[in-house]
Amino acid sequence: MSAGPLVDRLLGGLPADAVLTDPDVTASYAHDMASFCPAGRPAAVVLPRTVEQVQHVMRTATELRVPVVPQGARTGLSGAANATDGCIVLSLTRMDRILEISPVDRIAVVEPGVVNAALSRAVGEHGLSYPPDPSSWETCTIGGNIGxxxxxxxxxxxxxxxxxxxxLDVVLADGRLMSTGRRTAKGVAGYDLTRLFVGSEGSLGIVVRAVLALRPKPPAxxxxxxxxxxxxxxxxxxxxIMAGGHVPSLLELMDRTTVKAVNDMARMGLPESTEALLLAAFDxxxxxxxxxxxxxxxxxAGATQVVPAEDAAESELLLQARRMSLPALEAxxxxxxxxxxxxPRSRLGELIDGVxxxxxxxxxxxxxxxxxxxxNTHPTVCFDATDAEESRRARESFDEIMALGLELGGTITGEHGVGVLKREWLxxxxxxxxxxxxxxxxxxxDPLGILNPGKLF
Structure with a gap:
């Protein structure tokens, strides 16, 4: 279908500024941050602000048999948010309201475009915390985190x-609105459809509202x-540490290559003589x-040096180094x-040796x-994308690492999802x-197969 009739139908239920069709603009919405993942050309990018607008988009897509690719902040690393040719890209970033924070029920009700860090700061003002904190927490959205x-x-x-x-409140492929789950601390009525949508990468429905559990804010x-x-x-x-029954709030590892990359980028003075740097934290x-x-x-276990931070400032400096790891390796x-x-934690050493x-x-x-x-490891393959031979070796090494993970009784993805990148491996x-x-x-x-086609399977 040409873009003209589709856009006209979309504009029948959306304000003009919510429908983008300029090819240069829509191209900027075509992909997330993953390498080696093909992306198509969207027919339009839609930025709704209300549930009703999302419903209109899905009804239009169903009537016209047009694929829909839901998106958050596009910080993903598997191509799950990549456009397909002729699709509607449904960007949910304008649905960014925190609708409710209840200290008594310890819940927050949010729209999908709320940024993770914004939610964390907002609930912190009530003495609460929202624990999930991806490395991209300053930019990634709750909807993307759920997807x-x-x-x-x-x-x-x-x-x-x-x-x-x-x-969750979810708009289904045909535009109907469905609610799953609960606001209560307990509840086991029926199949757990809420968990089904978590990790589904927008392939089953569009999350338009989420009820999230909160915890008391822990000490620094x-x-x-x-x-x-x-x-x-x-x-x-x-x-x-784990066999000893300890419950750290964080237990992170950086290898020598990562430590050097962070130092090269930020001159943080991390010990480059080390082969591995382990960060442990308690709150x-x-x-x-x-x-x-x-x-x-x-x-x-053979540590050559153990240095505990003396205060919160020193602790934050070490965590900043960890959060910089992926940008530093990209450089x-x-x-x-x-x-x-x-x-399995018991086989972590075998994976690192294999990498x-x-x-x-x-x-x-x-x-x-x-x-x-x-x-959960993040082996990060560094390569020059303009060098075809080096790119080929990068892709082959990536596949070999995933094969190694399965051989060790693991999984191909602990938190990034499948998307396009890992369909074969799923x-x-x-x-x-x-x-x-x-x-x-x-x-x-999704009987018509219009929701995020080509992802997962």
Whole structure:
């Protein structure tokens, strides 16, 4: 269908400034931050402000059989927000209101375009916290976090996005509005459709409102940095910490390549002599005592130096270095492919050793930064996208890392989602019966296949 009739129908229920058709403008909405993921040319970009406007878009798309690609801030790393040719890109960034914060019920009700950091600051004024904190938390949206079931630095203690989504309002493919879940602390009525939508990457419906669980705001955390002469020793420390019953609010690992990249970008003075830097944090009533206990375990595992932060300012500096890891690695060669293979914590060392072998095999710089307490690693392949040969090796190394993760009993994605990038690997992980059943769920919600086609399967 040509764009003319489609745009006319869209404008029948939307203000003129909510429908973008300039090719130069729509092209800027065509893809997220993933490499090696094809993107098409959208027929239009729509930026609704109300639920009713989203319903109008979906009714129009169903009537005209036009695909719809939902988007948040496009900070994703799997191509899940990439446009397809002739689609409507449905950008939800203008639906950015925090509708309610209830300290008694410990919930927030938000629209999908609310930025993660904005929500965190708003609930903080009520003595509450919204724990999920992806590295892109200053720009990523709650809708995108829900779509990809995102994680963050604090998952080792507080869990991932799925554990905080209590209820959803969802516009279905045909424009109907459905509510799932609850506002209550408990509830087990019927199938858990709320969890079904979390991580569905916009392939089952459009989230237009979310009820999110909140927690009391924890005390300020203190961070410890431990240096190790090998990745294996650092992973041994992780195993000792978790087996010892400790519950850090953060347990992150940066390898030598990542530490050097951060120093090169920001001159932060991190110890480049280390092969692995482990960051542990506690937000307990006596974090210094917890850090001392963990520091002793790190030393027992072979740490060459253990340095606890003395105050919140020093702690934040160390966390800033961790948050800079991915931008710093991107600066190494200009482009990165960021994996998010997650393995059992007990096999974390094997994954890191395997990534080092893959790096040598393909003659590439591959930095590893990890949510070590979860076994969720981010091997980051650095390459020059203008060099066809180097790009080929980058893609092959990426695939080999995912294969290694599955061999170790892990999963191809811990928090970034499947999108376009990992469709083949999802089929390998689920197996034919698993894929068949997931496609059946997709068909039940989206019989015409217009919601984010080409993603996941």
């Amino acid at each position: 990809t079931a995102s994680g963050g630095l604090c998952c080792v203690k507080y869990g991932v996005t799925a554990e905080y989504v209590l209820g 955390q203190l961070v410890l940095a431990a240096e190790f002469s090998s990745g294996a020793a650092a992973c041994d420390a992780v195993c000792r 307990t009533t006596d974090p210094a005592a917890d850090l001392a206990a963990v520091g002793a375990l790190c030393e027992a 190494v060669r200009g482009t990165t492919m960021i994996d998010d293979v997650c393995v 080092e072998r893959i790096s040598e095999k393909y003659r590439l710089t591959i930095g590893v930064v990890a949510h070590a307490g979860d076994g 089929a390998r992980e689920l197996g034919p019966v698993g894929v068949e059943m997931q496609r059946a769920v997709k068909k039940a919600f």
